[in-house]
Amino acid sequence: MKEYDILGEKVKVTVDRPLGTYHPRHKTIFYTVNYGYVEGIIAGDGAEQDAYILGIDVPVESFTGKVIAVVHRLDDVEDKWVVVPEDFILKEEDIRKAVNFQEQFFTTEYYCLYK
DSSP states (O other): OOTTTTTTOEEEEEEEEOTTOBOSSOTTOBOSSEEEEEEEEEOTTSSEEEEEEOSOOSOOSEEEEEEEEEEEETTSSOOEEEEEOTTOOOOHHHHHHHHHHHHTTSOEEEEESOO
16 A cells, blocks of 8 residues: 555544643653554554544544545654544645644655645
8 A cells, every 4th residue: 555545544543642742752742633543554663553633622532534644754664644524624734734743853745635
């Protein structure tokens, strides 16, 4: 599967870093969005696929939504998926702003469902 083949697909994200929390190892990274993983999908780092959840403004434990973007890290072994509610539309510029709190440390390319 190419990294962009997932665009438009529905996935369930288990949240292990809810909105409003800090990264467990990097205490200066504050999560302004819910962040978690898609169980059963193994990413480039050998762990389950990480995902940002956008369009939900309260902490959640899990979320099922649509993948609208893949954040491809050029200087890391893993990519991140961006998951939103079914009818939610975000363009690349808005996605970049929303995930910059963490992606600012990487060189990235974005594959987006909506340009």
